[in-house]
Amino acid sequence: MDELYIKKVLNGDSDAFRYFVHNYKDMAFNIAMSVLKSEFDASDVVQEAFLIAYSRLSTFRGDSKFSTWLCRIVINESLKHRKKLSTYDHLHPDIDPANEVAGDEIFDSIEPMEEDQRKYFVELALDRIASREALVLTLYYIEGYQIAEVSDLTGWSLSNVKVILSRGRKSMYAELNRILKSEKQLLY
Amino acid sequence: MTMGNDPDRLGRLMSGAGRKMPFLGFEDEVMKEIEARNAMSRLMKMEIRLSRIFFIAGLVIGGVVLSVPGLSFRFAEENGIPPWTALIMIALLLVLLLFSEKLARVTSLRNSNHQ
Numbered sequence: 001m002d003e004l005y006i007k008k009v010l011n012g013d014s015d016a017f018r019y020f021v022h023n024y025k026d027m028a029f030n031i032a033m034s035v036l037k038s039e040f041d042a043s044d045v046v047q048e049a050f051l052i053a054y055s056r057l058s059t060f061r062g063d064s065k066f067s068t069w070l071c072r073i074v075i076n077e078s079l080k081h082r083k084k085l086s087t088y089d090h091l092h093p094d095i096d097p098a099n100e101v102a103g104d105e106i107f108d109s110i111e112p113m114e115e116d117q118r119k120y121f122v123e124l125a126l127d128r129i130a131s132r133e134a135l136v137l138t139l140y141y142i143e144g145y146q147i148a149e150v151s152d153l154t155g156w157s158l159s160n161v162k163v164i165l166s167r168g169r170k171s172m173y174a175e176l177n178r179i180l181k182s183e184k185q186l187l188y
Numbered sequence: 189m190t191m192g193n194d195p196d197r198l199g200r201l202m203s204g205a206g207r208k209m210p211f212l213g214f215e216d217e218v219m220k221e222i223e224a225r226n227a228m229s230r231l232m233k234m235e236i237r238l239s240r241i242f243f244i245a246g247l248v249i250g251g252v253v254l255s256v257p258g259l260s261f262r263f264a265e266e267n268g269i270p271p272w273t274a275l276i277m278i279a280l281l282l283v284l285l286l287f288s289e290k291l292a293r294v295t296s297l298r299n300s301n302h303q
Contacts, residue, residue: 014226021218029209043211050218051225107197115204122205141202169198 002066009057017054024067025050028074030142034134035078036085037127045081049074071143072153075135082131106176125175133168136161253282 008016028049032042053060053070060069110118126134139150151161211217257278264274 018219021215025209030207033207054222119205141199142206
């Protein structure tokens, strides 16, 4: 279906590009959010990414899926925007092995929750971990890319992606644990 | 990693997550921006085309303007007209041309304002 709309756009039907915006805006927003942690910045970057994709559509060779190509543009633009803002991750201190938490306890607490609440906790935890970790976790777990694809999309080496993924998991456990604890404190 | 940190469970938990674009008018905004950029690029292309045409026209007219006085003087000489009369005639012709160009521009501006 993507190919059909690409042809339409390249033949001058610019309105056909709405198909791509409609279908991929959430994916693009999700990826940009993992890096930028701000809805407004992410929205701006996604808009810019779509405009770049539109203007460079003739260079799309079709070696990969359109979504992968767009994903690469979004990642590049997000990282560029983050660099421009010169923001640093406002993170909780590095995970100390002594403070590592058992994932099972977290999952046992979160899994029985309502879907919306589970989603809220995951998104909150993603917002609090480092951008690189959040990006890799988002690409791997939410968007369903393989490690090799994540490496290709980000331009980071395979081993680097594996390390970031592993650190990201630990950060997620730590953040989810922190969020759950503060929720419990609020309740009792 | 502590025992029990199960990547599969994290994967299952995360696969259900994923944000949606919260700004409702996003699609329209992108399409509007694309349309605006298209219009701008069309305008730019037209401007470039026009500037090429005017450049060539300028070269031709410049050549003509440069050669007209010489030809006119020769014509005046052959027909016994004093050179200064020919000069005044050429100057009047140029003024008339410039004036008509300004008049044409004002008229087209007024017409476009009426529309």
